Structure formats: structure tokens, C-alpha cells
Amino acid sequence: MAGDVEHPDSESYSSGGISSSEKGEKRLLFKLGLSFFLFGLINNVLYVIILSAALDLVPPSTPKGIIAFCNIAPALIAKLGWPYILKGKIRYTRRIFGCCLLSFIGMLAVALHESLYSRLLGICLASFSSGLGELTFLQLSTTYNPAAIGGHSVGYWSSGTGAAGLVGAFLWWELRGLGVEVGVGISSVLPFVIPLTYFLLLPRPVAFLDPTTSIVYSALPFDDPGIPTTDTSEESSLLENEPKSESVFLTAADKWRLLRPMLFKYMVPLFCVYLYEYTINQGIAPTLLYPVPSPERYGFLSKIIHSVRDYYPLWQLVYQTTVFISRSSISLGIPPMSIRLLPLPAIAQLAILITLACESAFGIFSEDHEGRSIAFVFVLISIEGICGGLAYVNVFYRINQERPDPSTVENEELAKQECEFKIGSLGFADSSGILFASLLAVPTEIELCKLQVARGKLLCQGL
Structure with missing residues (x-):
């Protein structure tokens, strides 16, 4: 993937023939891939832990299917509600903090309460957080340009979600001997890996921008108030000429136009x-x-x-x-x-x-x-x-690659929201498939x- 972004005018090392720019790009791509791998792993691992611990979480007389239902229905609500109902600019920092806290509180409720209803409520909170988290990170991948960088993000996110199945099952196998209170309690700290990765490891989208392009909206997910940015003066001047993004949003007709194909x-x-x-x-x-x-x-x-x-x-x-x-x-x-x-x-x-x-x-x-x-x-x-x-x-990779032609973009913030909506709207399909399957099973x-x-x-x- 590093070869997709080239800077031929960079200075080369005399020993290995690898330019300083290429070395920096490889380092950025490694950090980006690792970040999205961790996002996928941690976001989905609690889902797997809950399913693996189902026998230990409810009384023997309670159908285990109720765990599966509470573990998927709230995630489906999150995937349906956020892209289809809410509108306007996505505040990624707020979402990530919210997902982290919801997961933490939900897992604590499972760990500290023996009541069936308290545990089911905790599972629902963790499930909602997982669904919103998947939606958020897939949408975040579309803010990385060029499209090859966004595809790189999706590839490693998907790998992390796949690893969650193995890691979650293994973790509960090791923790179950400690009991639900201690085992699930230890698991409740895992969501804090996500904000740490987001702020300390994840490269900002602006790091991958081609200096010759005027498309700078990919830097916007990190411009939440109070979060320092490293925009250059050229980027800042371009942003100053942009219309206020708060007043730009997709209408219901816009979303149906995007969803139909x-x-x-x-x-x-x-x-x-x-x-x-x-x-x-x-x-x-x-x-x-x-x-x-x-x-x-x-x-x-x-x-x-x-x-x-x-x-x-x-x-x-x-x-x-x-x-x-x-x-x-x-x-x-x-x-x-x-x-x-x-x-x-x-x-x-x-x-x-x-x-x-x-x-x-x-x-x-x-x-x-x-x-x-x-x-x-x-x-x-x-x-x-x-x-x-x-x-x-492949489905999420392909939809990530559907980017507008920069020469035809009239409103960059609206084009950004279209990419985010398209990839975010797909999560409803897989979660509804799982929900229907749980009813058929x-x-x-x-x-x-x-x-x-x-x-x-x-x-x-x-x-």
C-alpha cells in the first residue's frame, strides 16, 4: 500500500536506496493499519466475550438465546438510528468517548450485579456501544484520502474484527475460572484501549493528503473543540473559505438517493x-x-x-x-x-x-x-x-472506494457526509441478518x- 502514495522528489538514503519520504509513509501506514486493527479487535471483542460467557451469565432455566438477542438488537438500533436519522457533521471524538464509557458501564453492570435484568441491561449497553463503534470507525475510514489509504484502513479494521472472535473466546476461557464478577470486570477495561489508540497512535488524515490537491476535508474529524490540530496555513486558509459545515447536512431525499443503488x-x-x-x-x-x-x-x-x-x-x-x-x-x-x-x-x-x-x-x-x-x-x-x-x-472495501471525483465536488463537507453515510448505512444489513437468523435458529x-x-x-x- 505504501507504493500507492509516492513523492518522487524526496531525498534518498545512500545505503539502502529508500527515500526518507517512503520510510515515513511506511511508518504512517503501519500506524494506521495497527490503529484500525485495534479498533476492530477491541470494539468486537466484548461481543464475543458476552456470547462465550452466556452459560455463566444466566440461570440454567433461562434460554441462552436471550443473550444473543440482547447482544445484537441494540447494535442494530445504533446502526439504524445514527446514519439514517441523525444528520450533519460527525463528531468522532465525542462518539469514541461515548462508546468507551457505554461499554465500560455495561460490562460493570454485568460484573457487579447478579440480577438477570441488570445483566441484560449491561449487555444491551455494551451491544449498543459496539454497534455505534463499528459504524463510527467504518465512517472514519472514508475520511482518509486517497481512496487507497481508506481501503487500507478498512482492510485492517476487518482483520481486527476477525481476530476478535478468536481473542474473545480465548480471553473468556482464561478468565472464566475467576468467576463472572472478576472475569467480566477485568474485561471492562478493554474499551479504554480505543481512545488511547485514537489519540496516541492513529495518524491524522491530513498526514496522507497529496499537497497538490485542494480536498482538505479529511482533516475535519479531529477538529473538535479543544482538540489541537496541526493544519498548515495553506490548509487553514482553504478551510476559512468553506461554508459553515454545521449548516450542511444530507436530507432524507439525499439519503434515499444514495441508498437506492x-x-x-x-x-x-x-x-x-x-x-x-x-x-x-x-x-x-x-x-x-x-x-x-x-x-x-x-x-x-x-x-x-x-x-x-x-x-x-x-x-x-x-x-x-x-x-x-x-x-x-x-x-x-x-x-x-x-x-x-x-x-x-x-x-x-x-x-x-x-x-x-x-x-x-x-x-x-x-x-x-x-x-x-x-x-x-x-x-x-x-x-x-x-x-x-x-x-x-469486500463489501465494506468496495463502498469505501466509491469516492466523488474532486473536480466535480461543489461542497466538500457534503461530499464527506455522503461517503460517511454510504458506508454507515450498510451496517444495518449484516445486523438485521444476524437478528433474523437468531429467530430462525x-x-x-x-x-x-x-x-x-x-x-x-x-x-x-x-x-
């Missing part, structure tokens, strides 16, 4: 991917159970699976690992998918959902070959995770278990 190009594929993916994870995967492999026939598998209850955590580990790898594809240098190929992950997910449902209900292989069935499910869930991660990173799991019992496979009844 994105519905089938971006939002429907993303919704379908998450609908199918989470239906598999929450409704089908819990029923993909087989006898415990014997050491005589399956030496390796027998070391991993010691009881029937080990299958579901194994499928989740496979899923989270492949999601992390695929969400990191752009940050690893793999070219992004073309826009016309974006529906393919959703089509593949649907095929996987149908195949795994048939495997659960009827069994594709004979029951005396559970090794084949386990390997078959392993491969399909790996592909599921890869498709889900590729859909996420319960009857799916029940029906699949009934079909298994009807053919004499009783493993799902013993969980």
Missing part, C-alpha cells in the same frame, strides 16, 4: 450472507453431533473430541479461525473481489446451509463412518467462515433434533 449491489448480499451464516452457527451446528471417536479408529480425532459436547465448540473454533483469515485477506495483500462477484459468498452460504441441514437431518454418510461425516462438516464450516469473512471485508434446531430422533440418533437429546 446500494440495496441490491451491497446490502442484499451482505444480509443474505449473515442470515445463512448465523442460521448455520446457531441452528444447525448445535445438532451436528456424532459418537465420540475411538482411539483405535481415529487417533487424532479422539485427542480433540472427548465428549459429544465438544463438537459445537470445535465447529465454532473452525468458523472463527476461517473468518479471521478471510477478513484479513485485503490486509494480507490479496486483491479484493470485483463488485459483480459479491453475491457469490451468499450463494455458497445457501448451498452450505442446505447441505449441512441435510447432513443433520438424514445423514449423508452411514453412521458407522463418523470420521467421514466429521471431516465433511469440518470442510463445509471452513468454507462457510471463508465466505462470510470475504463478504464482509431456535425452530431450526428443534426440528432437526426431532428428525434425528426419528431415525434413532438420540445424541441431541443428551445435551
Whole structure:
């Protein structure tokens, strides 16, 4: 990515032939990538910790699905409310402080209160903060120019969100022995990493601007009152000639004009991917159970699976690992998918959902070959995770790259708000897919278990 921003007139080092400008650009890109990776990791890790701790947070008689609902519905409200309802300039500093405090208070409520309603309220606060945080950082990525720098930000943000699945599950595995009060209490300090990263590590957008361009609005997210800026006199004079941004905002008609072409190009594929993916994870995967492999026939598998209850955590580990790898594809240098190929992950997910449902209900292989069935499910869930991660990173990358032609921009603040709205409006698609999947998962799991019992496979009844 460093090669996307060149300054050929910079002075070169005599030893390595690397110019001081190129070295500085690489350092800036590293700090930018690390910052957005940390944003994605910390913003999403609490969501994973809550899901991992579900069994410990509610009484045995309480359906665990209520945790999943409280962990996604408030995030959906945040993603629906902020881009669609609120208007005007985004105050990034205020949002980030607000998200940090909401997450901290929510996790403390979970840790310090044993009441079910207090814990559910805390989960809702943390969920709302996570949804608003995802919206905020994706919008922040659009303020970095040129577009290649914004894509760099999205790639590392996506990688961080993928890593959150693995890190969150591992953290709770290590902390659960301390109990909910101490384990969740320790987790509550994690959100403070975000403002520290924002102020101490994240490069300002103005650091990446081409000196020859007049587009300077990318410096604005850091111009909140009381936050010092480092604008040059030339940039300041340009900003002085800009109209007051407080009076500039997108109308409802503007937002619908921007949203309409994105519905089938971006939002429907993303919704379908998450609908199918989470239906598999929450409704089908819990029923993909087989006898415990014997050491005589399956030496390796027998070391991993010691009881029937080990299958579901194994499928989740496979899923989270492949999601992390695929969400990191752009940050690893793999070219992004073309826009016309974006529906393919959703089509593949649907095929996987149908195949795994048939495997659960009827069994594709004979029951005396559970090794084949386990390997078959392993491969399909790996592909599921890869498709889900590729859909996420590529959809947000592509929408990030849709920037206006600077020569046609009449109002820079309005153009900035259009980019922010477009990427912010997409979050509604994935969260609504997850929410619908959580409603489908319960009857799916029940029906699949009934079909298994009807053919004499009783493993799902013993969980």
C-alpha cells in the first residue's frame, strides 16, 4: 500500500536506496493499519466475550438465546438510528468517548450485579456501544484520502474484527475460572484501549493528503473543540473559505438517493450472507453431533473430541479461525473481489446451509463412518467462515472506494457526509441478518433434533 502514495522528489538514503519520504509513509501506514486493527479487535471483542460467557451469565432455566438477542438488537438500533436519522457533521471524538464509557458501564453492570435484568441491561449497553463503534470507525475510514489509504484502513479494521472472535473466546476461557464478577470486570477495561489508540497512535488524515490537491476535508474529524490540530496555513486558509459545515447536512431525499443503488449491489448480499451464516452457527451446528471417536479408529480425532459436547465448540473454533483469515485477506495483500462477484459468498452460504441441514437431518454418510461425516462438516464450516469473512471485508472495501471525483465536488463537507453515510448505512444489513437468523435458529434446531430422533440418533437429546 505504501507504493500507492509516492513523492518522487524526496531525498534518498545512500545505503539502502529508500527515500526518507517512503520510510515515513511506511511508518504512517503501519500506524494506521495497527490503529484500525485495534479498533476492530477491541470494539468486537466484548461481543464475543458476552456470547462465550452466556452459560455463566444466566440461570440454567433461562434460554441462552436471550443473550444473543440482547447482544445484537441494540447494535442494530445504533446502526439504524445514527446514519439514517441523525444528520450533519460527525463528531468522532465525542462518539469514541461515548462508546468507551457505554461499554465500560455495561460490562460493570454485568460484573457487579447478579440480577438477570441488570445483566441484560449491561449487555444491551455494551451491544449498543459496539454497534455505534463499528459504524463510527467504518465512517472514519472514508475520511482518509486517497481512496487507497481508506481501503487500507478498512482492510485492517476487518482483520481486527476477525481476530476478535478468536481473542474473545480465548480471553473468556482464561478468565472464566475467576468467576463472572472478576472475569467480566477485568474485561471492562478493554474499551479504554480505543481512545488511547485514537489519540496516541492513529495518524491524522491530513498526514496522507497529496499537497497538490485542494480536498482538505479529511482533516475535519479531529477538529473538535479543544482538540489541537496541526493544519498548515495553506490548509487553514482553504478551510476559512468553506461554508459553515454545521449548516450542511444530507436530507432524507439525499439519503434515499444514495441508498437506492446500494440495496441490491451491497446490502442484499451482505444480509443474505449473515442470515445463512448465523442460521448455520446457531441452528444447525448445535445438532451436528456424532459418537465420540475411538482411539483405535481415529487417533487424532479422539485427542480433540472427548465428549459429544465438544463438537459445537470445535465447529465454532473452525468458523472463527476461517473468518479471521478471510477478513484479513485485503490486509494480507490479496486483491479484493470485483463488485459483480459479491453475491457469490451468499450463494455458497445457501448451498452450505442446505447441505449441512441435510447432513443433520438424514445423514449423508452411514453412521458407522463418523470420521467421514466429521471431516465433511469440518470442510463445509471452513468454507462457510471463508465466505462470510470475504463478504464482509469486500463489501465494506468496495463502498469505501466509491469516492466523488474532486473536480466535480461543489461542497466538500457534503461530499464527506455522503461517503460517511454510504458506508454507515450498510451496517444495518449484516445486523438485521444476524437478528433474523437468531429467530430462525431456535425452530431450526428443534426440528432437526426431532428428525434425528426419528431415525434413532438420540445424541441431541443428551445435551
